[in-house]
Amino acid sequence: MRFFLDSRKLILLAAGIYIVLKLLFSSGIVSEYIQQITIYVFIVVLAATGLNVIYGYTGQFSLGHAAFYGIGAYTSAYLVKTLGLNSVFALPATLLAGGIMAGLIACIIGIPILRLRDDFLGIATLGFGILVRVFFDNSDRISETLGGSRGFTGIAKLTNLEITFVVTVFLLIVTRNIISSRYGLFWRCIKDDETASASIGIDTTRMKLMAFSYGCFLAGVAGALYAHLYTFLHPSNFDFLKSIDFLIIVILGGMGNIAGTIYAGLLWVGFIEGLRIALPSNILDLRWVFIPLLLIVLMMWRPYGLMSKKKGDG
Amino acid sequence: MLEVERLEKSFGGVRAVDGFSFHVDKGETLGIIGPNGAGKTTVFNLITRFYTPDGGRMRFMGKSITHLPPYRLARLGIARTFQNLRLFKDLTVLENITSAHLTGHSYSPFAGIFRTRRHLRIEREARDNAMMLLDFLGLGGKEQAPAGSLPYGEQRRLEIARALAIRPRLLLIDEPGAGMNPREIQDLVATLREVKARFDLTIVMIEHQMGLVMNISDRILVMDFGEKIMEGTPSEVRKDRRVIEAYLGEEPV
Numbered sequence: 001m002r003f004f005l006d007s008r009k010l011i012l013l014a015a016g017i018y019i020v021l022k023l024l025f026s027s028g029i030v031s032e033y034i035q036q037i038t039i040y041v042f043i044v045v046l047a048a049t050g051l052n053v054i055y056g057y058t059g060q061f062s063l064g065h066a067a068f069y070g071i072g073a074y075t076s077a078y079l080v081k082t083l084g085l086n087s088v089f090a091l092p093a094t095l096l097a098g099g100i101m102a103g104l105i106a107c108i109i110g111i112p113i114l115r116l117r118d119d120f121l122g123i124a125t126l127g128f129g130i131l132v133r134v135f136f137d138n139s140d141r142i143s144e145t146l147g148g149s150r151g152f153t154g155i156a157k158l159t160n161l162e163i164t165f166v167v168t169v170f171l172l173i174v175t176r177n178i179i180s181s182r183y184g185l186f187w188r189c190i191k192d193d194e195t196a197s198a199s200i201g202i203d204t205t206r207m208k209l210m211a212f213s214y215g216c217f218l219a220g221v222a223g224a225l226y227a228h229l230y231t232f233l234h235p236s237n238f239d240f241l242k243s244i245d246f247l248i249i250v251i252l253g254g255m256g257n258i259a260g261t262i263y264a265g266l267l268w269v270g271f272i273e274g275l276r277i278a279l280p281s282n283i284l285d286l287r288w289v290f291i292p293l294l295l296i297v298l299m300m301w302r303p304y305g306l307m308s309k310k311k312g313d314g
Numbered sequence: 315m316l317e318v319e320r321l322e323k324s325f326g327g328v329r330a331v332d333g334f335s336f337h338v339d340k341g342e343t344l345g346i347i348g349p350n351g352a353g354k355t356t357v358f359n360l361i362t363r364f365y366t367p368d369g370g371r372m373r374f375m376g377k378s379i380t381h382l383p384p385y386r387l388a389r390l391g392i393a394r395t396f397q398n399l400r401l402f403k404d405l406t407v408l409e410n411i412t413s414a415h416l417t418g419h420s421y422s423p424f425a426g427i428f429r430t431r432r433h434l435r436i437e438r439e440a441r442d443n444a445m446m447l448l449d450f451l452g453l454g455g456k457e458q459a460p461a462g463s464l465p466y467g468e469q470r471r472l473e474i475a476r477a478l479a480i481r482p483r484l485l486l487i488d489e490p491g492a493g494m495n496p497r498e499i500q501d502l503v504a505t506l507r508e509v510k511a512r513f514d515l516t517i518v519m520i521e522h523q524m525g526l527v528m529n530i531s532d533r534i535l536v537m538d539f540g541e542k543i544m545e546g547t548p549s550e551v552r553k554d555r556r557v558i559e560a561y562l563g564e565e566p567v
Contacts, residue, residue, distance in 0.1 A: 002429040174427050181426025181433065182416040189402050189413050195364060196400035201388030201417035201480055210423075 007173045014169045021161060037273050039161055039229055042168040043222045045265035048249040049175055049258060050218030055247070056255035057179060058211040059191030060114065061122040064129030065219055065246045070136060070238030071105055072098030072220025073227035074146065077155040080228070081145055086156045091163055095224045102220025107213040114208045117194075129243055136235035151234040152227075159229040167225065171218060176258055178214070187211050188256070219246075248295060254305025264306065315340045315516050316392075316484055321360055321370035323353075323540075330356045332540035334370075338484070343510065343517045345531030347524075347551075349560055353540040354520045355397055358486050362387055362394050374484070389418060393482035395473045397489045397520075403462030407453060407472060410461050411444035412437075414479035447475045450512070451505065467498050471505065478509065484516045491523040499526050506530055528552065536560065 004011065021038060024030050030038075051065045076098035079085065085094060113124040140148030147153060178184050186207045189197040197204050227233055249268050253260030271294075275287040298306070316338045323331040331353045338344045346354050359365040361372060363384045372380050379387060402410050419440065425433040448454050451471045456464065461472060470490060477485055490506070491499050503526055510517055521527035527534065528548040536544045536551060538560040544551065551557055 002434075003427070006429055177427045177429060178423060181423070182413075182421070182437075183423055183426055185405075185409060185413045185416065188405060188409075192402040192404050193400050196396070196402065198364075198384035199362065199388055199394055199396075199400070200414040200476060201385050202413070203385045 003173070003177070006177075010173060011169070014165070018161075018165050021165075025161060035161070036229065037269060039159060039164050040226075041266050041269045042164045043225045043229065044246075044249065044269055045262050046168050046171060046225070047219045047222035048246045048253075048261050048265050049172060050215035050222070051246045052215075052250045052253070052256065052258065052261050053175065053179075053187070053218070054212050054215035056250050056257065056261075057184065057191060058187040058208060060208060060212060061118055062125040062212075062215075063122045063240070063243050063247070064125035064127075064132070065216075066238045066240070066242035067129040067132035068102040068106060068216035068219040069223035069226070069242065069246075070132060070233075070235075071102045072223030073233050073238070074136065074139070074152065074223075075101040075220070076224030077152055077227040077233060078143070078145060080156050080158070081154070086158070088158050088160065088163065091158045091228065092167075095167060095221050098224030098227075099217040099221035102223070103213040103217035106216030107209060110209045110212045114205070114212060126240065126243075129240055133235050133239050136238065147233075149235060151232055153232055155227055155231045155233065157228060157231045159225050164225055164229075167221065171221065172258065172262075175218070179258070183207070183210065191256075248291075252298065252306055257305065260305055267306075315342075315375060316361070316518070317373045318357075318361065319371045321357065321372070322368045323356055323360055323365060324368055329540050331360065331367075334537070334540065334542060336535055336542065336545070338516055338518055340516055341514075343519065343530055343532050345527040345534040345548075346518065346520045346537060347522070347527055347534060348537035348543075352537040352560075354537055355488055356540075357537075358394060358488055358518075358520065361486065362392065385417075388480055388482075391481070391483035392486065393477035393480050393484070394486040395470075395477055395488055395490065397492065399469055399473055401461040401469055401473055401476070403460065405461055406458050407448065407461050407464065408441070408444055408457040410472060410476050411447055411479045412440040414476045415440040415443050418480055444479065447478055450509075451475045466493060470494070470502075474505070474509065478513060482513075482515065484518070487517060487519040487521075489520055489522060491521055491526045494523075496525070499523055502526065503529050 025035050047065070047069050051062065054060050054062050076094040079094045079097055080090070109128055113121060113128070116124055137149045139146035140150070145152070186197065186202045189202060190204055190207055194204055245268070249264045250261060252268065253262070253264030272287060272291070275290065276284065279287060318337065319335050321331050321334045334353070334357060346357070348354050356365065360367045363382060367380070371378065374390060374392060379390065402413065405413070416436070419436050421433045421436050445457070448457060451474060453468060453472060453475065456468070461469065464472060474490070490502055494502065506517070507530065509515065519527065519531065531548055534546065534548055534551045535542055536557050543556050543560060544554055546554070
């Protein structure tokens with residue numbers, strides 16, 4: 001099939017990376033903790049790629065991406081727990097369910113709010129993010145399982161290197177192919193000039209909704225992987241600051257640049273977790289000072305992302 | 315081909331377009347002239363539905379188009395260019411045109427993801443068609459340049475090429491001669507004539523440059539204060555007293 005044929009280089013590269021990681025993991029050189037972080041990198045990259053589709057390619061500014069990540073996480077965790085699907089083989093189905101739930105909700109709220117532009121859309125998505133956070137905080141009123149503000153506990157640990165790797169690589173290739181198809185081209189047209197897009201026959205409302213739903217679908221799948229990696233969900237994991245994290249990764253990697261998002265995701269997790277190891281515990285919280293500082297420096301030095309020297313480059 | 319009846323639009327208290335009616339026949343080139351602020355561009359924006367009319371009706375090829383959104387009008391075959399150029403500046407010259415071609419040649423997202431035969435064929439056609447249009451408009455060899463990097467005159471031509479890529483039947487051109495010198499205007503007249511013949515088009519053009527509009531139009535319509543003040547052949551318009559007044563003030567010079 002062409003899907004695999006056209007992507008064979010990427011798939012080979014991915015397979016190589018997988019083998020190296022697997023050897024490292026099974027040799028016992030790296031701790032459980034490092035293994036978990038490695039898997040977490042893939043999850044972060046997947047979710048950030050979703051935001052890159054929405055913001056980097058289509059130009060729709062979203063400050064609520066973590067909400068969709070959370071919706072995916074809670075959906076999958078709830079399904080696994082209530083239906084007793086404690087098996088790795090059921091995981092693809094619940095990952096898909098998490099993604100579809102996030103995509104569906106994105107589609108429903110996208111219909112009214114995607115009419116807004118730029119900062120107005122940012123504020124609307126920010127509002128939605130807060131709404132979802134409040135919902136998670138009070139979710140125990142709907143079902144005791146969801147845990148409300150005490151957090152969702154006792155989720156089966158199903159996420160492993162293999163499934164995360166296959167799902168992420170597959171979805172990244174899918175994303176790359178959509179981006180290079182007419183749909184990706186229309187998204188980039190809309191980002192560049194929405195009026196001109198309509199004048200050549202692009203159904204801008206539908207295309208924006210498609211990009212938004214697809215980006216949130218990716219966030220939902222990533223969230224579901226996260227839920228079964230850490231086995232504990234708390235509403236504070238999915239608040240405004242988390243949305244900002246994804247936004248930073250997209251900007252760091254360069255808008256509309258998938259490879260950039262991968263590097264930036266790696267750098268981001270490496271930086272935060274690295275500081276956790278490097279800094280003495282009494283000043284550990286200082287890492288939350290370094291990150292905004294890094295952002296300020298980045299904006300002054302490379303405003304279009306680490307990967308690109310000037311606007312429109314990549 | 316296009317019939318516009320009693321079109322109206324106000325902005326605040328200003329009646330930008332005030333009961334404006336006109337029609338264009340198939341194969342015709344209609345020029346719309348008038349002083350600044352006469353409401354010419356507003357008429358274009360109403361036809362292509364970037365503004366919603368307050369009143370009036372429009373028909374295109376016998377079909378009512380009064381309530382259709384802009385993208386539907388484009389797919390029916392109404393293309394336009396913009397007064398102050400609206401290219402996709404960060405996209406390449408080639409992508410500016412393939413995007414327009416691909417709006418009318420569809421394949422599903424799944425065909426795109428799995429790169430089916432249909433997807434590949436349509437993408438190849440889009441590229442071939444774009445190359446043909448670029449050659450035709452003298453932009454060959456610039457396919458990979460970002461559209462925003464082209465010199466002004468070429469950007470104008472690229473915008474026309476993009477409009478042609480949707481295979482329009484009616485082309486609305488808004489001040490194609492703006493910011494061009496007489497030499498470039500001459501080239502533009504030649505290009506527009508060729509384009510019209512080759513693509514079997516009907517053209518409505520707004521223009522300030524009298525040389526250009528008189529040269530190319532079969533019929534000219536003069537607007538002032540949102541209304542039609544006269545209509546006729548270029549030679550009739552040139553001699554008309556009301557036109558001279560509208561352009562040069564009350565006192566004939």
